[in-house]
Amino acid sequence: MSTEKDQTSRVWKIIRQIAEISDQDDYIYRGEPKCYDKVSSSLYRKYKKRIETSDTFDIIEVIQEEILVEARKGTPQSDDFEILSEFQHYGGKTNLIDFTTGYPIALFYACNSIPTPMFLYIHAN
Secondary structure: OOOOOHHHHHHHHHHHHHHHHHHOOOOEEEOOOOOOOOOOHHHHHOHHHHHHHHOOOOOOHHHHHHHHHHHHHHOOOOOHHHHHHHHHHHHOOOOOOOOEOOOHHHHHHHHHHHHOOEEEEEEEO
C-alpha cells in the first residue's frame, strides 16, 4: 500500500522530469483538472451535445456571438478577443483555449481538482 510520503515522492519525481524536459526544448503546456474527450474549450464542453447534434456547422460561433452581444453591454472594451479573455478570466465559458509556456502554471490548473485524476499536455513548439 502506498504511503503519503511515497505519493509525494512520486509527484516530485514527475515534476523534476517535466522540468528536465522543459530545459531541453521550447514547449507549450496545458493543464486540465480531469480527462476530457479531447483538448477543447470550456464553451465547447458546456454545449457539447447541442454542438454535436446541430445542423449548423458554426453553432459554437453563434453561441459565442450571443455571449459577446451581452458582454459588450457591460464593458467599454471594443475588441472581441479582449472581451472574451476577460470574460474567461472571471470564469465565463468561451471558445478560447489556454496554453502557457510555463509548466508550473499548467500544473496549477491540472491540480485544481485534486484528488481526481489530472492531465498535463506538453506540446513542442
